[in-house]
Amino acid sequence: MTIKTIMTSDVLTMKPDVPFEKVQEVMRKVPFHHILVADDNKKLLGVISDRDLMSQVSKYISDNNGESFTDFLPRLSAADIMTADPVTIDQDTPIDAASILLLEKNFSCLPVVNSTGHIDGIVTWKDLLKYYVYH
Known part of the structure; x- marks a missing residue:
């Protein structure tokens, strides 16, 4: 069985110039923990996880030189x-290959793209766990 059968096709994307505060606001409102960053043509540029947001807060705390958080x-x-x-x-x-990749690389998601790098979907560790538990 392939990833196509369990991936989420309707994914939230953002452009790279979206401000941090907007990313944070969206992440608080949605029931998932990953946002794909794409150009105007839906070509994948990167991934933002809730952990990426927290690492920026941690970076501020450790590198703060008197600058306010705001x-x-x-x-x-x-x-x-x-x-x-x-x-x-x-x-x-x-599905087995994607599962091994997530485990070996300690990823929480894998963007699914076509041969030109355009986004087809996303698969997360929860998608894989659901597959193994319910199939």
């Missing part, structure tokens, strides 16, 4: 916090 955040955009050029898979990737 001054620091507006300087950041989705491009600043995303994981650029993430590892991807295609729709025909076997």
Whole structure:
């Protein structure tokens, strides 16, 4: 069985110039933990996870040189916090292969793209767990 059968096709994407505060606001409102960053043609540029947001907060705390948090955040955009050029898979990737990749690389999701790098969907560790539990 392939990833196509369990992936989420309707994914939320953002442009790289979206401000950090907007990314944070969206992430609070949605029931998932990953946002794909794409250009105007839906070509994948990166992935933002809830952990990426937290790492920016941690970075501010450790690198703070007297700058206020409210001054620091507006300087950041989705491009600043995303994981650029993430590892991807295609729709025909076997589910077992995607599972091994997530485990070995300690990823929480894999963007699903076509041969030109355009987004087809996303598969997360929860999608894989549901597959193994219910099939």
